[in-house]
Amino acid sequence: MSRHIFLLVDAHALIYRAYFALPNLTDTEGHLVNAAYGFTRMFLTAISHFEPEYSAVCFDHKGKTLRKKQYEAYKAQRAKMPDDLIPQIALVKELVDALNVPRFELEGYEADDLIGTINRKVEHLDNSLLTVIVTGDQDMFQLVDNDTHIWMPARGRQQGDMEYDQVLVKKKMEIKPVQIVDFKALSGDASDNIPGIKGIGKKTATKLIKRFGNLEKIYEFLKEQPEGDDLIKGALLNRLKEGKESAFLSQDLARISTKVPIDFKLEDCRVTAYDKTQTIQLLNKLGFKSLIKLLPTDAFENSVQEALF
Template identity: 45%
Template sequence: MAGDKDKKLVLIDGHAILHRAYHALPPLTSRVGQVNAVYGFTSMLLKIISELKPSYIAVCLDRKEKTFRKEMFEAYQAQRPEVDKELISQVELTKEVISAFGIKIFSVAGFEADDVIGTLAKKAEGNGEIEEVIIVTGDRDILQLVSDKIKVYLLVKGISEATLLDKSGVEAKMGVLPHLIVDYKALVGDASDNYSGVSGIGPKTAVKLIREFGGFEEIYRNLDKLPPKTREILIKGKESGELSFRLAKIRTDVPLEVDFGDLKKWQVDSQKVLSVFEEFGFKSLAKRVKELGKTMVTENQMQLF
């Protein structure tokens, strides 16, 4: 476990990393089956621990059950291809790795991992023991959660490159501040999630409207100040925009209980970890984990002086 100096919580979007690892790495087979996604996830986990140096860690995962968004809008994510069986089979193996580290896994039926992350992040934001929350994901939807205390470690290329974004970083990347990303997506939609926003409003127009008037509701309260064509587009697309707003907004009220003290009870180079690595054939990762364990012991000892 890391030292308590930074009092930092890292929340990992498990499926986001698994998907990226699966598509970024060539097939890798061990005696337990296909493990390229497990290997990539585990490699990324070690990188996260080494670079971000968290005291608290949790992994959030999606579930198979229908989510409230799908109940609200049947076409939500309907265009996405079925997940490869070779990836599905690696989810349980990844859970074995996570559990071997002593890291807690959170998932709640009816909600996406984004909502679970949002709820944990907001709970942590109000926890005096935690000074900083970092969310690790490749999903830009999560950027709406960024605040003074919450940052996002956004994967930008496979699982090899990532950038740490605070509020100003999000604004530079998206054109709007984090708390206005939902309003932005209500206007432009999200092709990857299969909702359209307000048809006819593109990213540049959306940013311009938000900067001039504020959020989605404020824009609609100022229709009389807009050019006739833009006004007509907004009026026609209001219902779709309102639905898109509800779909885009990450929930922070998911019914779950968390004892943040439990999120500190993880270990890097335990015998459990090494045993799982041996079973999965992760020789190079076993070497990395031993080196990381030694480094963490040294760093923790230095914090005492």
Template identity: 40%
Template sequence: MSHLLVIDAHAVIHRAYHSIPPSLTYNGQVVNALYGFYSMFLSTVDQLKPKYVVVCMDSPGPTFRDKEYMAYRAQRRPADQDLVKQFPLVKQSLENSAIPLFIMGGYEADDLIATVALQASKQNSISTVTVLTGDKDLMQLVNQKVQLLMPVRGLSQTKTYSIDDVTQRLGVKPDQVVDLKALMGDPSDNYPGVKGVGPKIATSLLEKYENLDSVYQHLDEIKENLRQKLETDKDNAYLSQKLAQLVYDAPIELSLDSALWNQDKQDNLLNIFKSFNFKSLASRLQNKNKNQSKSQPINPQQSLF
């Protein structure tokens, strides 16, 4: 039985950019996010020792969610240009490494991750799918076969999220996360939910009624003040549910043969690290290869640098 690692590139790149000083440059260009992405990549591979590795990345331009709701993420400020300029560097380096990179116009990386995770879960040869991400939206994916690995502090600590961990963190089961967001909305993505319903009320409703449909089927049991809020914002609740729901059938296909984490890809990465003068990353990869036969899993709380 084998392990697949799925990396949420944008989430890791953003965290790396804000965790590493911008003084890290190459030929005058800031490369702190590029460096941090691969630092976390190497540490995660060392920790999990997956047989297969793939990366998913957002594509430029609008997605179906933007078309569904014009205000989707409209409140977000433009990203720093020093960060924006590093996305193509990560993309090109991944393509040069031959590590499978999934990008699809009209879809978010989250949707591609969901699709890959589902396809992998159906493979008898895959025992575990781990998604490296900082995005809580992906907690809806967690099941007996799929887990999340999330940074806790900067890039230096991570935590694995199983079904029980998601429930402890959010107060609902993974398969209720979408309806939780439908009720309470999501300020980071700028969709409304039900006005006046926060995490405490939303979790109590789902604890009693299980899902959004059941909440609305039992409005007569709910106190008048809350019932009025739910009735008033019913359309927003179902719109938010649609926006929160990840897509599991994006038009991509996981090939385990292509995803195999092998020596050729490690050699490609080594050349990439050398081309950017990432001496410490090159040294880590070389040492890993030298000691592969006697290497041990690292502590997940160990520093990534």
């Protein structure tokens, strides 16, 4: 028996992917809308594919995050948001509202943490649901378990959409989803400027995680002052000892929070009917006529209503 779906969307990951992947599309007034178009296409495709019973969209907050306060260099290498992308964030929010889907955003937290928290709450409230996280960010792999999958929209015509469960994450990453945080604690993450341990790359980090399971067990082993170990010896032994503080800092930075103080009610996220006429008018105004055919159908709306009784 197939499970009912909670579709949880990582807005900024999809918005950025669309912005850099699509040509400079403009609306009827000449404003750039490529990111808004790409997000809407991916979101509507996911709705059509999964026909979720519940859905929500999470956004990054523009203010300083808790990770940034903890480690000033976090994401410091990233360029600021392009000026012509900023107004498209508001467009995406307008489109999400038009579809009558709740959105979440909280000062000090990234969308990742909101998604992690909502995902955990859904698991506790109704373990019959399967949460599908729509994102382009592999950081989300750490959340995958029996009740959570990741759905990554295709990057181009040569690649299809991918739904990742625990088996596929392990096949891609060579480690289990729950081990990804500790893998990054060792190897770091250049895209987020997470330091890891200097001199330890992905291959060595993978070997360490495969052998010991997690970061804590590695350092428990080091307390025993191992001698003649085939893996941890020489330069690697010294790097692990000298990089302990950086490793545990990196572990904190890499871990998605599941304890964000948000007001969440599962029933508020139930998919309900929306004003289709108004939504079509908005899509036409933005020049997104090709997306109208992707809008949830009346039949889908009726099936959702029937599920209520």
